[in-house]
Amino acid sequence: MINKVIISDDLINYLETRKLEKQYIKAKNYLLKWNFKQIDFKLREPKKDKIYYFRINTQFRAFCKLEWNILKVFDIDNHQN
Secondary structure: OOOEEEEOHHHHHHHHHOOOHHHHHHHHHHHHOOOHHHHOOEEOOOHHHOEEEEEOOOOEEEEEEEEOOEEEEEEEEEOOO
16 A cells, blocks of 8 residues: 655656646545556566556656555656657
8 A cells, every 4th residue: 555655856846847746746646545547557567677657647657666655756757758
């Protein structure tokens, strides 16, 4: 069960410059409510690396790792580039 989602200040700035804060917060709330289908939360290939991703919007994805019950976002990717 995911109790908390952590993101670094650098990534918060990345979201702010692209006007994605509200969309990220909405996706984060879906995660905390276990509504994974809504944000396409999945384990990336190769699965042995245990890197997850979820959709912020149709263009951006957040990559993260699950440690205990904390999801740590370490990168945000422009999916269309």
